[in-house]
Amino acid sequence: MDGHTDTPAYDGHLGETGSIVDLGLPAPGGAFDEHHPPDAALIGDCVHCGFCLPTCPTYVLWGEEMDSPRGRIYLMKEGLEGEPLSDAMVSHWDACLGCMSCVTACPSGVQYDTLIEQTRAQVERRHHRSAADRALRGLIFSIFPHPRRLRLLRGPLRGLQRTGLDRALRRTGLLERLSPQLAAMESLAPRLGRPMPLPEHIRASGERRAVVGMLTGCVQGAFFPGVNAATARVLQAEGCDVFVPPGQGCCGALSVHNGREAEAQRYARRIVDTFEAAGVERLVVNAAGCGSTMKDYARLLADDPAYADRARTLAEKVRDVAEVLDELGPVAVRHPLEVSVAYHDACHLAHAQGVRAQPRRLLAGIPGLELREIAEPELCCGSAGIYNILNPEPARELGDRKAANIVATGAELLVTANPGCLMQVASAIARSGRPMGMAHTVEVLDASIRGVPADSLREGTRPSA
Amino acid sequence: MTSTDRAGIAAVARRAAELLPDADVITDRARLRTYECDGLTHYRVTPALVVVPETATQLAAIVAACAEHGVPFVARGSGTGLSGGALPHADGVLVVTSRMRAIREVRREDQRAVVEPGVINLDVTRAATPLGYYYAPDPSSQQVCSIGGNLAENSGGAHCLKYGFTANHVLAADLVTPDGDLVTLGGAAPDSPGYDLLGAVIGSEGTLGIATSVTLRLTRLPEEVRTVLVGFESTDQAGAATSAIIAAGVLPAAIEMMDALAIEAAEAAVQCNYPAGAGAVLVIELDGAADEVAQEYDEVERLCRDHGAFEQRLATDPADRALIWKGRKSAFAAVGRISPDYIVQDGVIPRTALPEVLHAIAELSSSSGVRVANVFHAGDGNLHPLVLFDDAVEGAGAAAEEVSGAILDLCIQHGGSITGEHGVGVDKSAYMPRMYSEEDLDTMQLVRCAFDPHGISNPGKVFPTPRLCGEVPGRHKGPHPLQEAGLAEVF
Numbered sequence: 001m002d003g004h005t006d007t008p009a010y011d012g013h014l015g016e017t018g019s020i021v022d023l024g025l026p027a028p029g030g031a032f033d034e035h036h037p038p039d040a041a042l043i044g045d046c047v048h049c050g051f052c053l054p055t056c057p058t059y060v061l062w063g064e065e066m067d068s069p070r071g072r073i074y075l076m077k078e079g080l081e082g083e084p085l086s087d088a089m090v091s092h093w094d095a096c097l098g099c100m101s102c103v104t105a106c107p108s109g110v111q112y113d114t115l116i117e118q119t120r121a122q123v124e125r126r127h128h129r130s131a132a133d134r135a136l137r138g139l140i141f142s143i144f145p146h147p148r149r150l151r152l153l154r155g156p157l158r159g160l161q162r163t164g165l166d167r168a169l170r171r172t173g174l175l176e177r178l179s180p181q182l183a184a185m186e187s188l189a190p191r192l193g194r195p196m197p198l199p200e201h202i203r204a205s206g207e208r209r210a211v212v213g214m215l216t217g218c219v220q221g222a223f224f225p226g227v228n229a230a231t232a233r234v235l236q237a238e239g240c241d242v243f244v245p246p247g248q249g250c251c252g253a254l255s256v257h258n259g260r261e262a263e264a265q266r267y268a269r270r271i272v273d274t275f276e277a278a279g280v281e282r283l284v285v286n287a288a289g290c291g292s293t294m295k296d297y298a299r300l301l302a303d304d305p306a307y308a309d310r311a312r313t314l315a316e317k318v319r320d321v322a323e324v325l326d327e328l329g330p331v332a333v334r335h336p337l338e339v340s341v342a343y344h345d346a347c348h349l350a351h352a353q354g355v356r357a358q359p360r361r362l363l364a365g366i367p368g369l370e371l372r373e374i375a376e377p378e379l380c381c382g383s384a385g386i387y388n389i390l391n392p393e394p395a396r397e398l399g400d401r402k403a404a405n406i407v408a409t410g411a412e413l414l415v416t417a418n419p420g421c422l423m424q425v426a427s428a429i430a431r432s433g434r435p436m437g438m439a440h441t442v443e444v445l446d447a448s449i450r451g452v453p454a455d456s457l458r459e460g461t462r463p464s465a
Numbered sequence: 466m467t468s469t470d471r472a473g474i475a476a477v478a479r480r481a482a483e484l485l486p487d488a489d490v491i492t493d494r495a496r497l498r499t500y501e502c503d504g505l506t507h508y509r510v511t512p513a514l515v516v517v518p519e520t521a522t523q524l525a526a527i528v529a530a531c532a533e534h535g536v537p538f539v540a541r542g543s544g545t546g547l548s549g550g551a552l553p554h555a556d557g558v559l560v561v562t563s564r565m566r567a568i569r570e571v572r573r574e575d576q577r578a579v580v581e582p583g584v585i586n587l588d589v590t591r592a593a594t595p596l597g598y599y600y601a602p603d604p605s606s607q608q609v610c611s612i613g614g615n616l617a618e619n620s621g622g623a624h625c626l627k628y629g630f631t632a633n634h635v636l637a638a639d640l641v642t643p644d645g646d647l648v649t650l651g652g653a654a655p656d657s658p659g660y661d662l663l664g665a666v667i668g669s670e671g672t673l674g675i676a677t678s679v680t681l682r683l684t685r686l687p688e689e690v691r692t693v694l695v696g697f698e699s700t701d702q703a704g705a706a707t708s709a710i711i712a713a714g715v716l717p718a719a720i721e722m723m724d725a726l727a728i729e730a731a732e733a734a735v736q737c738n739y740p741a742g743a744g745a746v747l748v749i750e751l752d753g754a755a756d757e758v759a760q761e762y763d764e765v766e767r768l769c770r771d772h773g774a775f776e777q778r779l780a781t782d783p784a785d786r787a788l789i790w791k792g793r794k795s796a797f798a799a800v801g802r803i804s805p806d807y808i809v810q811d812g813v814i815p816r817t818a819l820p821e822v823l824h825a826i827a828e829l830s831s832s833s834g835v836r837v838a839n840v841f842h843a844g845d846g847n848l849h850p851l852v853l854f855d856d857a858v859e860g861a862g863a864a865a866e867e868v869s870g871a872i873l874d875l876c877i878q879h880g881g882s883i884t885g886e887h888g889v890g891v892d893k894s895a896y897m898p899r900m901y902s903e904e905d906l907d908t909m910q911l912v913r914c915a916f917d918p919h920g921i922s923n924p925g926k927v928f929p930t931p932r933l934c935g936e937v938p939g940r941h942k943g944p945h946p947l948q949e950a951g952l953a954e955v956f
Contacts, residue, residue, distance in 0.1 A: 047506070048502060049504055049609075050544055050610075051609055054608060063561075063563035064488075068498050076497045078495055078499075086495055088496055108801030108802060450897070
């Protein structure tokens with residue numbers, strides 16, 4: 001240690017010299033305790049080059065160091081060195097969308113994803129949030145990770161939408177005044193279709209090429225049942241035996257991303273139990289945020305001797321649906337779809353899982369389909385799990401920016417691979433007044449394989465306003 | 466901090482609070498500390514105050530308040546500098562331009578762009594490309610570094626071999642002087658009569674004021690670009706090939722060299738697929754009219770072959786070319802993959818001295834046991850040795866500093882310079898006397914005093930000894946020779 005904590009920084013005109021980090025355990029009185037503080041060695045990987053800055057959504061919005069990955073890592077370093085946990089510090093970590101664009105941009109291989117997760121878990125345990133903030137987070141986490149509760153919400157939501165009361169409510173601005181966060185939550189609710197329960201076992205059409213399990217998810221299952229149904233059909237058509245075990249529950253992604261470590265571990269254990277029992281070669285996930293968390297189960301359950309090895313084994317089987325389909329290669333005949341498509345990279349697919357080429361290859365393989373690229377592809381749409389509910393203002397700004405870039409492509413259909421992005425982009429596109437169709441990658445493949453006309457997709461996942 | 470300093474800072478903070486939203490006046494310690502270093506992290510100073518203005522008027526008012534209360538200030542753009550030029554002052558204000566990022570005009574008719582200082586270098590090119598133009602200076606950090614910082618450091622880049630430095634591409638600038646006056650230097654006319662004050666400001670490293678608007682020259686996108694990656698067994702061969710190409714009268718847009726260790730780092734970071742087993746690679750880019758490029762390419766290919774190239778790979782599409790450049794441009798940061806700590810050195814030598822200096826560096830490295838990776842703009846002899854060390858090992862940092870310093874001495878011995886493009890900043894001010902005489906430095910100090918009589922604009926940078934303008938410059942007794950001759954007076 002170069003004496004950073006002992007020597008005041010004001011000492012001497014040219015300051016101190018020495019390496020940026022050379023830290024051991026967290027200094028007493030500092031922001032972190034000894035239970036998995038942000039890893040000093042990982043912080044040390046940051047050479048402060050700043051290449052992450054222009055790819056960070058909050059830096060793009062506000063242009064301030066503390067709201068960039070480099071600044072947030074610096075705050076972690078300060079915390080390890082003894083700087084106490086303050087509201088200011090926490091506000092900058094809270095403002096991070098967790099989009100991992102910086103991980104893609106970083107030439108030094110800094111594992112910011114791990115660092116921010118470690119930091120968030122510490123914050124949730126050690127930082128005292130306001131009563132209102134606690135209540136909102138409590139509400140979110142008592143609904144979202146629970147597929148059954150989400151399904152119960154569908155009834156009242158559909159009622160509101162069918163009667164047009166949702167739009168009336170929005171016009172009053174009442175919810176906005178009561179709580180911008182609740183208003184954000186309401187405005188994101190997609191137009192709901194019919195629920196489509198899947199059988200537990202779906203046999204491959206033709207020759208069996210793989211045996212896969214399928215995660216049905218929380219938001220995906222409750223709000224986008226059509227995506228799950230399409231996933232199962234496409235896998236089946238491509239020669240997969242698909243197992244959809246009941247009672248799989250939430251994967252824990254939302255909890256991990258918000259520092260709720262113990263809760264995330266509980267969910268992860270249940271997923272491990274469920275899919276181990278199903279005995280599958282691959283575990284297919286069609287929601288980017290879920291997939292990236294599940295691929296990282298080994299770390300999440302590393303401290304649990306009963307689960308560590310099993311988590312590692314299961315995590316190695318996890319694939320995004322686009323990866324699996326790309327790996328297998330097409331056998332089912334693709335019928336032409338005359339449609340122009342703008343493909344939006346979900347952050348947790350592109351940045352967190354490095355899956356960019358596969359969905360594009362799958363889409364481009366459909367005859368008649370024209371693929372268009374969206375400007376600023378690396379920039380998050382502002383969804384980021386529940387970020388758009390907790391931080392409606394920046395999320396809205398990012399959503400509008402993304403919507404403008406999407407509209408500028410002139411494409412008829414927006415395709416992406418994450419339910420959060422679909423909801424966020426749908427509400428931003430609705431605000432832009434230039435409605436367009438929206439679909440998940442597998443819905444497009446499904447339409448092509450089944451020979452359903454492109455118009456059905458343009459009608460597809462419509463925003464609720 | 467003395468009580469006078471504290472009162473001055475408080476007064477500037479009050480003024481800033483009148484001008485800016487709360488979030489843009491940073492006073493709490495945890496936030497301030499995120500600004501304590503730029504890209505050169507081994508110098509760190511927590512500033513007393515950070516302000517993030519959005520307009521030239523706000524910035525000028527803040528600098529005026531600094532001048533009124535004698536508070537030092539330092540400008541910072543994206544904070545990517547490699548000489549500590551934006552290192553804050555403990556009793557001063559850090560003026561951050563990252564929110565001044567409007568591209569005001571991009572004009573095709575006279576090939577100009579007018580931009581604010583916080584605009585990212587690459588964004589100028591992005592804005593000009595649809596019109597068939599680009600902004601030529603391309604530092605390796607072009608995707609993040611700001612135009613204001615480029616102007617302060619007179620930044621170069623891979624393509625300055627053919628296109629020159631920032632100084633060759635700035636036509637005018639609005640400058641807030643250290644007194645807080647907003648002035649315009651240069652102008653629409655190609656050449657303004659009188660002293661070239663703009664020339665003095667470009668590369669002055671923030672010691673003469675802060676630019677608030679910069680008029681840039683745009684360059685026509687070339688009809689044809691060919692990028693070729695050439696593998697050699699040794700840096701000697703690559704160096705000889707470079708000299709042969711220039712001697713043959715071919716002026717490529719860029720000739721970049723990387724040695725084996727730098728290649729290893731780049732491969733680890735971005736999988737750029739450079740030739741396996743190469744002791745050195747050259748990245749050669751030819752641009753211009755298609756016929757001319759085709760002819761030059763044949764010449765270059767032959768010369769490389771004659772000088773021992775074992776593999777020559779021509780980029781076949783833009784993605785291929787981008788990957789070749791990605792390896793080169795990520796090299797500095799990529800070294801983080803093969804070494805916990807490192808120093809990026811920046812020196813210049815005459816191109817002809819390349820083989821000799823590289824051997825001397827290799828000797829330095831083997832005799833000290835300190836690893837050195839070499840990345841450089843071979844075409845114009847701008848070396849960027851990366852001196853690797855592990856700060857956790859006692860004495861390793863000091864040993865690396867020593868090797869790094871010895872490399873600069875080599876540059877000076879061979880008739881070169883202590884910095885090609887990263888600037889002097891705080892890192893190399895101690896080396897200035899090795900390159901310049903006392904009289905040289907005193908003369909520069911007189912220029913500085915003309916702009917900044919109170920010494921509040923980025924004090925402690927560039928010059929080895931901070932001085933106030935009232936002091937007689939230099940350590941010699943008696944008046945300055947220019948004073949004696951009646952040619953100058955002390956301000």
